[in-house]
Amino acid sequence: MDKLVAEGITVEFDGERIIENVSLTLKNGEIVSLLGVSGSGKTTLFNVLSGLCSPVEGRVLLDGEDITRKPGKVSYMLQKDLLLRHYTVIDNVSLPLVIKGMSKKQAREKAAALLPVFGLEGTEKKYPHELSGGMRQRCALLRTYLTGSEAALLDEPFSALDTLTKSAVHGWYLDIMKEIRLSTVFVTHDIDEAILLSDRIYILSGKPGRITDEISVDLPKPRDTLSDGFIEYKKLIKSKIIL
Amino acid sequence: MKRNSVLTKAAPIVSLSVLMLLWLFASEKELIASYMLPSPQEVISAFVSELPVLMNHSLVTVQEAIYGLLIGIATAFVAAVIMDSVSFIKSALYPILVISQTIPTIAIAPLLVLWMGFDMAPKITLVVLTTFFPIAVSLLDGFQSADRDEINLLRSMGASGAQIFRHIKLPSATEQFFSGLKVSASYAVVGAVISEWLGGFEGLGVYMTRVKQAYAFDKMFAVIILISLLSLILMAVVAMLKKLATPYLKK
Numbered sequence: 195m196d197k198l199v200a201e202g203i204t205v206e207f208d209g210e211r212i213i214e215n216v217s218l219t220l221k222n223g224e225i226v227s228l229l230g231v232s233g234s235g236k237t238t239l240f241n242v243l244s245g246l247c248s249p250v251e252g253r254v255l256l257d258g259e260d261i262t263r264k265p266g267k268v269s270y271m272l273q274k275d276l277l278l279r280h281y282t283v284i285d286n287v288s289l290p291l292v293i294k295g296m297s298k299k300q301a302r303e304k305a306a307a308l309l310p311v312f313g314l315e316g317t318e319k320k321y322p323h324e325l326s327g328g329m330r331q332r333c334a335l336l337r338t339y340l341t342g343s344e345a346a347l348l349d350e351p352f353s354a355l356d357t358l359t360k361s362a363v364h365g366w367y368l369d370i371m372k373e374i375r376l377s378t379v380f381v382t383h384d385i386d387e388a389i390l391l392s393d394r395i396y397i398l399s400g401k402p403g404r405i406t407d408e409i410s411v412d413l414p415k416p417r418d419t420l421s422d423g424f425i426e427y428k429k430l431i432k433s434k435i436i437l
Numbered sequence: 438m439k440r441n442s443v444l445t446k447a448a449p450i451v452s453l454s455v456l457m458l459l460w461l462f463a464s465e466k467e468l469i470a471s472y473m474l475p476s477p478q479e480v481i482s483a484f485v486s487e488l489p490v491l492m493n494h495s496l497v498t499v500q501e502a503i504y505g506l507l508i509g510i511a512t513a514f515v516a517a518v519i520m521d522s523v524s525f526i527k528s529a530l531y532p533i534l535v536i537s538q539t540i541p542t543i544a545i546a547p548l549l550v551l552w553m554g555f556d557m558a559p560k561i562t563l564v565v566l567t568t569f570f571p572i573a574v575s576l577l578d579g580f581q582s583a584d585r586d587e588i589n590l591l592r593s594m595g596a597s598g599a600q601i602f603r604h605i606k607l608p609s610a611t612e613q614f615f616s617g618l619k620v621s622a623s624y625a626v627v628g629a630v631i632s633e634w635l636g637g638f639e640g641l642g643v644y645m646t647r648v649k650q651a652y653a654f655d656k657m658f659a660v661i662i663l664i665s666l667l668s669l670i671l672m673a674v675v676a677m678l679k680k681l682a683t684p685y686l687k688k
Contacts, residue, residue: 241589244593245593246589246592246593265592265593265594265595266592266593266594266595266596267595268593270590270593270594272586272589272590272593273586274586276584276586276587276590278587278604278605278608279685280608280609280611280683280685281608281685282685289591289594289604290594292604293591293594293595293596293600293604294594294595321684321685323685341593341594
């Protein structure tokens with residue numbers, strides 16, 4: 195079953211084409227990554243998928259329903275963690291519920307129940323600046339999850355983390371995805387990260403950006419970055435990235 | 438570090454003490470004639486003996502300052518919200534606001550008295566006029582400095598304009614609002630006093646004109662100190678409110 199489908203998306207800003215005829219499919223429960231160099235229009239594509247930005251051509255479907263130009267339908271985690279510094283952890287993560295019209299009290303209760311799942315127990319009353327980088331990322335992910343859509347877009351979710359924290363967060367991320375079964379598209383420019391986490395990889399390259407390749411990663415999870423299979427995939431992908 | 442912070446705390450106490458000692462010295466040695474510069478003791482005794490009268494007058498002045506400040510905040514808030522949401526209104530109003538700031542308060546005060554009489558109305562109006570600008574500008578800057586990405590995040594959640602205002606713009610403007618309010622609070626008492634100079638029956642400004650006519654310098658100094666104290670208290674209240682409103686700023 196297809197969760198989220200993009201059909202022939204083309205975006206122009208001031209007459210300049212940013213992405214051209216981009217189509218992709220996200221199946222139920224899948225993790226798909228969008229790999230591309232900086233400036234290939236990954237973030238622009240996400241802005242279209244989330245309804246923030248209008249394409250000149252193409253449409254976006256969620257469970258078959260046209261959601262082009264309709265924000266609030268898919269969960270979107272922007273590039274920075276964007277935790278609001280004036281809210282505590284609990285108010286940050288429950289914000290999407292409040293936006294959807296739930297009472298503050300109810301929203302807090304619902305969010306509080308999920309804090310332990312995301313490794314954030316005991317942080318309810320803390321402010322974002324009191325959290326470590328990994329915790330902030332988990333907090334942003336929980337907030338994205340609580341946006342409530344079954345499809346999520348993550349824009350370079352782990353790029354701000356140092357290497358050691360990153361690999362810990364990767365492991366944690368795969369565990370949590372098994373539990374919450376969130377269909378996800380994430381943007382990355384890190385080949386290792388793409389192979390480590392995703393079921394399929396789309397390669398976006400060129401100017402304007404197009405999908406130049408699609409690769410299924412058939413390795414059992416969790417994956418080992420040093421295994422032969424992993425390295426084979428790495429070579430394959432490197433050969434396909436057009437700079 | 439510790440030594441440094443002790444020094445920072447002690448510095449203003451030392452400088453104030455030195456100033457007081459200089460004053461004491463100048464009046465003791467009669468470097469300046471005592472009818473022109475009363476000694477600190479004279480000022481203190483004037484302050485104590487006049488305290489009941491000063492309190493009555495302060496009550497009026499403080500009321501004018503606070504009403505003016507509150508109305509100033511309310512109107513500035515409305516103006517800033519409108520200017521933030523409709524850009525052509527901002528382009529139309531902003532220059533007028535800036536120009537209005539170049540008109541000296543002291544110049545409009547007599548007009549206000551002529552228009553509104555000798556009661557509280559012209560005084561409150563003057564305080565509103567002086568406090569409005571810093572608050573409106575700081576609020577507007579605060580609203581407009583709201584993070585684009587944070588706004589996009591909320592839009593992606595399907596938030597309405599009002600929700601974006603409530604969760605992003607208003608909190609982003611809080612700190613700047615309080616910087617503006619601090620400035621305005623210091624203007625408020627002085628604004629009220631100045632407008633009282635020009636006509637009225639009660640208030641510290643009225644008291645000042647009376648003691649001036651009597652050449653009672655000791656009382657004059659006493660009332661000046663009181664005005665500073667009142668401004669300081671008002672500023673301290675603002676600082677306290679800021680702390681309450683921004684719990685996330687403390688370490």
